Amino acid sequence: MKKNLWIMLSLVSVVLLLSGCTEFDQPISSESNGFWNEYIVWPLVSFIKLFADMFEGNAANYAFAIIIVTVIIRLIILPLTIKQVKSSKKMQEMQPKLKELQAKYSSKDAATQQKYQQEMMQLMQTSGVNPLAGCLPILIQMPILIGFYHAISRMNATPDAFELGTFLAVPLAEPSIVFAVIAGLIQYVVLMTGPAVDNPQMKIMMYIMPLMIVGFGIILPAALSLYWVVGNFVSVLQNLVIYKPWNKNKPDATDAKGAK
Template sequence: MRKKYLLLAGLLFTVAILSGCTEIDQPITSESEGIWNSYFVYPLSWLITYFAELFTSNYGLSIVIVTILIRLVLLPLNIKQLKSSQSMQDIQPELKKLQEKYSSKDANTQQKLQQETMALFQKHGVNPLAGCLPIFVQMPILIAMYHAIMRTEEISKGTFLWFELGSTDPILPIITAATTWLQQKLMMAGSSAAQNPQMMVMLWVMPIMIGTFAFFFPSALALYWVIGNFFMIAQTLFIRKPMMAKSANTGGVKK
């Protein structure tokens, strides 16, 4: 649940940053100065432009390709996140026993609970922070993508399928929300999160919030999010599901 709140906070932070960008009206070029421009925005702009030129200036298709490339680069981090999440799921029975054993709220008991919880994490190689790292890594990429889109004239004026990349679109946000919901639903399937009322609330809140954001930002950014969702859906089906099945066959926690 904490990761969902971190993602929510990260998205709100991203929106705040995007809304207050001071260089958004300045074209991005190889001459643009600053670490942000040189190492984040311009490389993304150059990469999108490079692939677009390979496909007769199809900047929408280029964004699809670049999104997949970014997701492939982040895949090892995401796999580590999935493994950590599955390990956390596997040790829930033992974690629950510890919480029952140290149910008293006094300081000494709670300190012992924390110590034994950390020992349990170390025993089974669980890193509770591993699931949060991909969230924070994606935030600067999302902001840089927004800059690359808005500060590269060819991208902002390009078209793809039925929409203009630099303008808002009434249909794409719905697809964004729907794919976000499906991705979350698949992630929750077969886990205890499906019985958690708070998680069920987030299952609907996150897609609605992200879909609403997509109504106010360029369609190219929504396209980036949609393709990322499809990638995560495939990742869930081909990596997480077999991982869960293997865990179930081995009895959950590895001895």
């Protein structure tokens, strides 16, 4: 299995590990102790409740709050997302030159591989590519995204304080197959409109990630599926603006001049 795929699978494993913390299904309040509760989960819960109170009296008040807070969080981490997408795009554009280097230094002896590593690093420097730039933003985003995930789940575990209500006649405190499937489909669209679609090493994730989201969605509260739906919808818009997938098959100006 390729290195990039291992990296992605490792990141997914970290998400699953953190999502399964012992306090995942415990009630949450302002008196909950610990750094994670005091500085990440409870502030997110309070933020959601702030917007929910603005729609008090509406059965979908928490749904509207989740949508608003999800969009706000996505806008906050937008600079990181842009950096991640641009880095992935540069890496993809550099693939033909990397394949040339691999063919040039196909021998597996230590001296040849050392020379290959040197030229590869030089190529990355001249191309302005940082191999860690694509992973670092994901690691920075994880505490925020997992914290939001925990906030909704633990609000659902505190029904006396947080009545999640319904959205489009779907009870947010109960699992919803419909919401889960929609979340998985939009996750697939996210991957189809992003740089992963052009990377053969990452294509397996285009099938694993949507299935994982559907699997979690059919057993977890619909509020979490709603969070995934909104977050992934924002990601699709970001990909369309940043990555412009409709241009990927168009020859660039340099290639067009060379063909004349």
